[in-house]
Amino acid sequence: MYQYDAFDQRLVEERAAQFRDQVVRRIDGRLTEDEFKPLRLQNGLYMQLHAYMLRIAIPYGLLSSTQMRALAEITREYDKGYAHWTTRQNLQLNWPRLEDVPKILEALAKVQMHAIQTSGNCIRNITSDPYAGVAADEVADPRPYCELLRQWSTFHPEFAFLPRKFKFAVTGGAEDRAAIAVHDIGIRVVRNDAGELGFSFLVGGGQGRTPLIAPVIREFVPELDLVSYAEAVLRTYNRLGRRDNKYKARIKILVKQEGPEAFARQVDEEHARIKDGPLKLTREDVDAFRRFFRPPIYEVLPDDEPALAGALLGKQRGFSRWFAQNVVEHRQPGYAIVNLSCKSKDLPPGDVTADQMDAVADLADRYSFGGVVVTHRQNLVFTDVRKRDLPALYAELLEHGFATPNFGKLTDIICCPGLDYCALANARSISVAAELTARFDELSQVYDVGDLHLNISGCINACGHHHVGHIGILGIDKNGVEHYQLMLGGSSGTDASLGRVLGRALTHDEVAPAVERVVLAYLSLRATDEEPFLETYRRLGPMPFKEAVYEPHHA
Amino acid sequence: MSLITRDPERGARLVEDDPWIELDTDAPLPAAGDVVVPMARLAGVGDVPGRLGVRVDGSTDPEALVAALPRLSLIVVELPKFTDGRAYSLARLLRDRHGYDGSLRAVGHVLRDQLFFLYRCGFDTFDLAAGKDVDDALKAFEDFSITYQPAEDHDQPIWRRRRA
Numbered sequence: 001m002y003q004y005d006a007f008d009q010r011l012v013e014e015r016a017a018q019f020r021d022q023v024v025r026r027i028d029g030r031l032t033e034d035e036f037k038p039l040r041l042q043n044g045l046y047m048q049l050h051a052y053m054l055r056i057a058i059p060y061g062l063l064s065s066t067q068m069r070a071l072a073e074i075t076r077e078y079d080k081g082y083a084h085w086t087t088r089q090n091l092q093l094n095w096p097r098l099e100d101v102p103k104i105l106e107a108l109a110k111v112q113m114h115a116i117q118t119s120g121n122c123i124r125n126i127t128s129d130p131y132a133g134v135a136a137d138e139v140a141d142p143r144p145y146c147e148l149l150r151q152w153s154t155f156h157p158e159f160a161f162l163p164r165k166f167k168f169a170v171t172g173g174a175e176d177r178a179a180i181a182v183h184d185i186g187i188r189v190v191r192n193d194a195g196e197l198g199f200s201f202l203v204g205g206g207q208g209r210t211p212l213i214a215p216v217i218r219e220f221v222p223e224l225d226l227v228s229y230a231e232a233v234l235r236t237y238n239r240l241g242r243r244d245n246k247y248k249a250r251i252k253i254l255v256k257q258e259g260p261e262a263f264a265r266q267v268d269e270e271h272a273r274i275k276d277g278p279l280k281l282t283r284e285d286v287d288a289f290r291r292f293f294r295p296p297i298y299e300v301l302p303d304d305e306p307a308l309a310g311a312l313l314g315k316q317r318g319f320s321r322w323f324a325q326n327v328v329e330h331r332q333p334g335y336a337i338v339n340l341s342c343k344s345k346d347l348p349p350g351d352v353t354a355d356q357m358d359a360v361a362d363l364a365d366r367y368s369f370g371g372v373v374v375t376h377r378q379n380l381v382f383t384d385v386r387k388r389d390l391p392a393l394y395a396e397l398l399e400h401g402f403a404t405p406n407f408g409k410l411t412d413i414i415c416c417p418g419l420d421y422c423a424l425a426n427a428r429s430i431s432v433a434a435e436l437t438a439r440f441d442e443l444s445q446v447y448d449v450g451d452l453h454l455n456i457s458g459c460i461n462a463c464g465h466h467h468v469g470h471i472g473i474l475g476i477d478k479n480g481v482e483h484y485q486l487m488l489g490g491s492s493g494t495d496a497s498l499g500r501v502l503g504r505a506l507t508h509d510e511v512a513p514a515v516e517r518v519v520l521a522y523l524s525l526r527a528t529d530e531e532p533f534l535e536t537y538r539r540l541g542p543m544p545f546k547e548a549v550y551e552p553h554h555a
Numbered sequence: 556m557s558l559i560t561r562d563p564e565r566g567a568r569l570v571e572d573d574p575w576i577e578l579d580t581d582a583p584l585p586a587a588g589d590v591v592v593p594m595a596r597l598a599g600v601g602d603v604p605g606r607l608g609v610r611v612d613g614s615t616d617p618e619a620l621v622a623a624l625p626r627l628s629l630i631v632v633e634l635p636k637f638t639d640g641r642a643y644s645l646a647r648l649l650r651d652r653h654g655y656d657g658s659l660r661a662v663g664h665v666l667r668d669q670l671f672f673l674y675r676c677g678f679d680t681f682d683l684a685a686g687k688d689v690d691d692a693l694k695a696f697e698d699f700s701i702t703y704q705p706a707e708d709h710d711q712p713i714w715r716r717r718r719a
């Protein structure tokens with residue numbers, strides 16, 4: 001993974017010192033709250049319902065075991081012993097005190113981490129494919145490009161005060177595991193007909209109040225133009241994006257209003273002027289970044305591991321189920337990708353205790369070259385596990401609460417903090433997730449429900465990605481009472497689509513039974529046992545599901 | 556109001572006497588001195604006694620200034636709110652694309668914590684918002700000794716400078 005040099009190290013130390021000074025000036029009144037707010041936001045510090053929340057950046061989700069241990073320590077020392085993985089592959093602390101934040105930043109800086117630009121109207125943490133570097137379908141590893149963009153965007157002097165927040169996602173795989181179509185800029189690594197590497201740029205997607213699938217504005221940006229093209233997009237947006245209405249300020253609105261072609265023309269015009277300037281990459285530049293992401297030194301192993309085959313045939317039904325659900329094919333023979341589920345009955349989705357973090361660090365060291373990836377579905381991944389170690393790893397994951405065999409399934413719920421923490425929430429989301437988990441835990445023992453993404457947001461801001469859940473749940477306010485809209489048919493994959501509202505809003509207690517009726521309807525309607533929910537829905541449309549939910553007696 | 560300036564040779568300091576005289580749309584030209592006129596008056600202003608400046612805001616299209624650039628020694632950019640980031644792109648376009656090398660002054664809601672970025676985008680003078688501590692502000696330029704991007708203060712990205 002990327003290693004800081006003296007420059008990077010000094011930058012994060014200077015950042016910690018700068019923020020320490022800003023906090024002093026806020027406390028002694030030299031900074032008003034209005035002046036301080038954008039500054040603390042650019043450092044990931046939000047005011048929530050009961051306390052501050054601090055969001056720590058995890059660039060493209062990648063952590064070393066050392067970093068994971070430091071996060072555990074910080075969570076223990078400055079918070080209540082648990083933290084939360086976010087859908088931007090970051091970590092959130094829910095209870096830090098303002099005066100402790102500079103100390104937290106210093107502790108982070110010691111392990112090459114920070115909270116820079118995890119919030120505010122600037123370029124946010126860049127997300128990527130959790131299987132980057134090991135995915136079998138990869139055109140090229142996206143992480144060197146993510147790191148290049150991270151450095152370019154860190155304290156970019158021109159783009160610190162954009163009209164609105166700005167999110168990048170980069171994927172290198174044929175299958176989109178980074179939801180690039182619902183980002184301000186989604187970048188796909190591609191090869192052109194001549195075999196050269198480059199990028200397809202999608203601009204103007206997003207969720208929130210106006211969900212939109214991003215159009216491709218340029219099919220092929222040459223590899224060495226990556227940064228200059230990004231700069232051209234950002235400059236165009238910074239100049240022309242709306243600033244009079246925060247609900248119309250995202251780049252998606254600009255792209256929609258101008259039209260993708262007209263917008264692309266303006267970007268191209270700007271790009272033509274700067275592309276051969278200092279932002280033009282050289283082969284040497286790119287290679288320097290690539291070197292940080294070289295694969296680990298794998299052992300030469302047989303792909304069909306007898307120990308594994310034995311365990312699968314054995315009496316351990318739990319292991320076989322976990323293997324089938326949570327373990328993914330690796331491109332290196334004898335190795336596997338292991339998804340650690342952070343969705344269990346014991347904690348809200350994506351929550352993790354400090355002790356669990358320590359356990360993960362330890363397991364990463366022993367089983368996966370000391371690395372771990374945080375995913376946008378709020379789980380963790382060990383990317384390089386020997387197949388022969390899987391039974392032993394399974395036993396340890398079970399002990400630490402990471403072995404729920406639900407990866408990509410119904411109870412692998414994406415969920416925002418909702419009304420329990422968030423000042424903007426209309427409704428609770430954690431309690432809905434808990435009820436659904438309880439209800440579906442048994443159902444999914446009985447049926448193989450297949451891939452089904454269930455996403456919950458506590459308000460229109462869509463932190464829980466409800467628009468792109470196969471089943472999405474959105475908390476709304478109806479005359480002062482929390483209600484929920486049910487949406488079906490969303491997807492954040494390669495075939496990205498936005499869910500559609502099924503019918504009238506439901507009360508809190510109606511949600512779980514309604515979702516259960518949707519799932520039972522699907523089970524009876526699917527063409528084969530293998531047809532996933534999304535296909536059934538796309539084939540039949542909303543009507544049968546609508547009937548099942550709203551007129552269950554007729555169905 | 557306190558006017559601060561910074562240049563690479565002499566660093567950051569307070570400007571004691573500002574030579575520039577601000578004129579509104581129809582104030583008569585003075586007999587002597589350097590004048591700043593509003594954008595609306597720029598095209599019509601004839602010979603001036605001293606140097607010429609113009610006052611614009613972040614929404615100004617830099618193309619509209621191009622014809623006048625050779626005459627201009629000062630461009631004053633008004634920041635209505637410190638969170639309005641258009642001034643930064645305007646400054647870079649004036650410097651980078653149009654080669655403007657006169658003075659660029661930020662006025663309006665100019666606060667200490669934006670000075671570092673404004674400077675990097677090509678501003679050299681800063682009219683600090685009323686009531687703000689000048690000594691604090693003068694320190695702002697030292698917030699960081701490391702910068703990653705090429706901008707108006709240097710033209711190499713970190714990934715090339717670290718190999719140098």
Ligand code: SF4
Nearest residue numbers: 416422425458459463
């Ligand atoms: S979706 Fe709404 S309620 Fe949930 S975290 Fe985001 S802003 Fe808060």
